[in-house]
Amino acid sequence: xxxxxxxxxxxxxxxxxxxxxxxxxxxxxxxxxxxxxxxxxxxxxxxxxxxxxxxxxxxxxxxxxxxxxxxxxxxxxxxxxxxxxxxxxxxxxxxx
Numbered sequence: 001x002x003x004x005x006x007x008x009x010x011x012x013x014x015x016x017x018x019x020x021x022x023x024x025x026x027x028x029x030x031x032x033x034x035x036x037x038x039x040x041x042x043x044x045x046x047x048x049x050x051x052x053x054x055x056x057x058x059x060x061x062x063x064x065x066x067x068x069x070x071x072x073x074x075x076x077x078x079x080x081x082x083x084x085x086x087x088x089x090x091x092x093x094x095x096x
């Protein structure tokens with residue numbers, strides 16, 4: 001995984017969700033991945049889960065399973081998430 005440009009910042013990606021007005025945001029800290037639903041307009045976190053990166057799995061065609069939580073994503077976003085997770089950040093628009 002690429003090293004952040006600033007040592008205090010973690011890699012982050014915003015993904016379009018299947019719910020209007022909600023963004024799925026993911027960040028990493030060593031082997032742990034934090035995934036949250038964020039209200040897009042106010043930037044308020046609605047829910048958040050954390051899991052080791054090796055236990056995150058695709059769930060159906062447009063969803064992620066993070067532990068016992070399922071995140072429903074817009075078309076193509078699950079593939080973009082896994083590309084980001086495996087270190088291909090340059091090919092994932094929307095990465096901070």
